[in-house]
Amino acid sequence: MLTTRRLGKRYGEKRVLRGIDLTLPQGGFLVVTGPNGAGKTTLLRICAGLAQPTEGTIERSAARAQVGYLGHEPLVYRELTALENLELYGSLYRVPERRERIGMLLERFGLWEARHERVASYSRGMTQRLALCRVLLHEPELLVLDEPYSALDEAGAELLDAQLAELRGERSFLVSTHDPARVQPFASGALALST
Amino acid sequence: MLVTTALAFVFYVAPNDQTLGFSQRIFYFHVSIAFTAYACFICGAWQALRHLWKRDPRADLASYVCVHLGLIFGTLVLITGSIWAKIAWGRWWIWSEDELVLFLVLYLFYCAYFMLRFSVDPGPQRANLSAVYALFGVVLIPVSFAAIRLAKAYFHPEVFTLHGPRFGGWILVTYCISQVALLVLAYTLYRLELGSKRLDTRLRRLREALA
Amino acid sequence: MTYVRDVGALARKDLLLELRARDTLPAMLLFVAAVFVVFHFALPGTPSRLETTGLLWVAILFTALLGLGRAFVPEREQRTFDGLVLAPCDRSAIWLAKSLATLAFLVAAELVALPLYALFFHSVGGATIAAVLLANVGICAVGTFLGAMAVVTRARDLLLPLLFLPLAMPIVVGAVGASVVASPGRYLLLLALYDLLFAVVCWATFEYVVAE
Numbered sequence: 001m002l003t004t005r006r007l008g009k010r011y012g013e014k015r016v017l018r019g020i021d022l023t024l025p026q027g028g029f030l031v032v033t034g035p036n037g038a039g040k041t042t043l044l045r046i047c048a049g050l051a052q053p054t055e056g057t058i059e060r061s062a063a064r065a066q067v068g069y070l071g072h073e074p075l076v077y078r079e080l081t082a083l084e085n086l087e088l089y090g091s092l093y094r095v096p097e098r099r100e101r102i103g104m105l106l107e108r109f110g111l112w113e114a115r116h117e118r119v120a121s122y123s124r125g126m127t128q129r130l131a132l133c134r135v136l137l138h139e140p141e142l143l144v145l146d147e148p149y150s151a152l153d154e155a156g157a158e159l160l161d162a163q164l165a166e167l168r169g170e171r172s173f174l175v176s177t178h179d180p181a182r183v184q185p186f187a188s189g190a191l192a193l194s195t
Numbered sequence: 196m197l198v199t200t201a202l203a204f205v206f207y208v209a210p211n212d213q214t215l216g217f218s219q220r221i222f223y224f225h226v227s228i229a230f231t232a233y234a235c236f237i238c239g240a241w242q243a244l245r246h247l248w249k250r251d252p253r254a255d256l257a258s259y260v261c262v263h264l265g266l267i268f269g270t271l272v273l274i275t276g277s278i279w280a281k282i283a284w285g286r287w288w289i290w291s292e293d294e295l296v297l298f299l300v301l302y303l304f305y306c307a308y309f310m311l312r313f314s315v316d317p318g319p320q321r322a323n324l325s326a327v328y329a330l331f332g333v334v335l336i337p338v339s340f341a342a343i344r345l346a347k348a349y350f351h352p353e354v355f356t357l358h359g360p361r362f363g364g365w366i367l368v369t370y371c372i373s374q375v376a377l378l379v380l381a382y383t384l385y386r387l388e389l390g391s392k393r394l395d396t397r398l399r400r401l402r403e404a405l406a
Numbered sequence: 407m408t409y410v411r412d413v414g415a416l417a418r419k420d421l422l423l424e425l426r427a428r429d430t431l432p433a434m435l436l437f438v439a440a441v442f443v444v445f446h447f448a449l450p451g452t453p454s455r456l457e458t459t460g461l462l463w464v465a466i467l468f469t470a471l472l473g474l475g476r477a478f479v480p481e482r483e484q485r486t487f488d489g490l491v492l493a494p495c496d497r498s499a500i501w502l503a504k505s506l507a508t509l510a511f512l513v514a515a516e517l518v519a520l521p522l523y524a525l526f527f528h529s530v531g532g533a534t535i536a537a538v539l540l541a542n543v544g545i546c547a548v549g550t551f552l553g554a555m556a557v558v559t560r561a562r563d564l565l566l567p568l569l570f571l572p573l574a575m576p577i578v579v580g581a582v583g584a585s586v587v588a589s590p591g592r593y594l595l596l597l598a599l600y601d602l603l604f605a606v607v608c609w610a611t612f613e614y615v616v617a618e
Binding site: 048049050051052063064065067069071073075076077078079080084087088089091092093094118134 | 408411412415416418419422423426427480484485486488489490491492493494495617618
């Protein structure tokens with residue numbers, strides 16, 4: 001699914017990543033750990049296709065439409081409602097039976113009642129749950145999640161656990177986290193970054 | 196060596212002009228410099244295209260150097276043009292001179308290029324933005340020219356008429372020589388600057404690799 | 407057809423955002439009115455029709471700049487640019503949708519500005535209206551494009567006018583020319599040519615502006 005060889009990334013004069021080799025097989029679950037500033041976010045952004053490496057190569061067998069990315073930002077518009085946000089992404093990702101799928105996801109993540117409220121009024125946990133809905137909306141083959149548990153409340157974390165358990169093996173995961181123990185049950189491999 | 200040849204040519208041009216009158220001299224330089232500046236901008240856009248299309252890693256720097264040179268020559272165009280205007284018509288700036296106004300617009304445009312370039316951290320994004328902007332510049336040149344010519348119709352018709360030297364015989368030769376000389380000079384400067392910048396980059400990479 | 411649908415979905419999003427935020431359009435309206443008042447005090451004597459036409463276009467241009475500066479603010483502040491770039495749609499659809507939305511705001515502002523101008527200064531002819539419509543396209547197409555570029559830089563709001571004004575010169579010439587000259591055909595043609603050329607360039611190169 002995903003292979004990198006001697007991947008490196010430099011921003012101007014600052015080198016953020018150096019010589020990364022990773023392999024994510026189809027259906028695998030790779031956990032990326034490391035201290036802050038080690039380049040986890042940069043690595044995940046490159047793997048999701050948001051950035052280009054300055055050295056090395058990356059091969060990804062999933063097209064843009066099959067990648068789901070969860071970053072530090074929820075990537076939802078705060079002045080729109082949850083429904084409107086998901087409608088937009090659903091349309092852009094050409095999700096079949098959009099309405100039903102959106103409804104199903106919102107319910108599963110406990111946002112159905114708040115679906116007509118603007119995201120600006122949501123709590124941090126709710127926003128992160130909406131971001132998860134956005135990621136799962138188009139049923140991506142490759143899920144790149146950057147510290148997905150960090151902004152979640154306990155209820156949301158349990159929901160995420162359930163989702164990971166359900167999709168583990170069917171989809172490929174690249175997850176970075178500060179709490180490797182949490183994702184240990186799902187992991188098939190690990191990569192530790194250092195500064 | 197190329198530089199000395201170019202300079203020799205440029206000075207050779209000067210004695211030839213004595214017969215035509217002192218004031219006309221600057222016109223040769225002015226036109227040749229203008230042409231050279233256009234050539235630089237077009238080269239810059241060409242390199243920009245190569246950067247975007249062919250993903251040539253050397254093209255971004257080449258494009259930047261071209262635009263930089265184009266701006267230097269553009270400054271000279273404005274200065275020589277201003278001097279010529281003073282000599283020919285007694286004023287330091289003439290709005291009815293199409294070429295000059297076009298260069299003013301382009302000058303502002305490419306100055307903004309530098310502001311853009313210095314406002315983004317070095318990297319693929321800066322290269323992309325610069326390249327796209329350079330392409331815009333080249334499209335702007337003909338459109339601006341057409342606009343400026345059309346604009347004359349609704350300005351107060353100025354009674355300054357343009358009297359360029361009539362091209363024939365010696366005049367044509369001297370013009371060609373000065374043009375070639377300037378193009379050679381431009382190319383030399385281009386190679387110089389590009390070379391030194393590439394050296395800079397390599398030094399930096401080496402230093403980093405050792406660190 | 408999916409391209410059109412993408413553009414539609416994105417444009418709808420932009421219009422919704424502005425409707426909710428309600429900051430850009432009122433600001434543009436107020437700005438244009440204030441600018442007209444400044445013009446009145448800034449021009450000694452009674453300005454002729456020629457002079458005020460020029461001023462009208464200055465006002466439109468700078469009001470447009472005001473709106474354009476805000477165009478990509480939601481994408482920048484909330485980092486939602488990433489979300490759009492990740493989507494499988496053609497990147498140029500982002501530019502086109504944003505341009506269309508900005509066009510809508512500009513037209514809305516002009517619906518107030520032109521009558522105000524007619525009230526304060528001189529009446530507005532058919533050629534001027536045609537010029538307004540054509541110039542709007544050019545302003546929005548190029549301005550939105552440059553707005554996306556400016557948003558990525560450190561200088562941001564400072565940079566947009568610097569990038570935009572040299573490119574806007576032909577628009578000004580075409581627009582003013584069409585408004586004052588007896589046979590405006592050539593100027594309208596210039597505007598149309600500008601619109602066509604630059605729209606194509608914008609459409610073809612937006613991909614490179616958003617991709618890293």
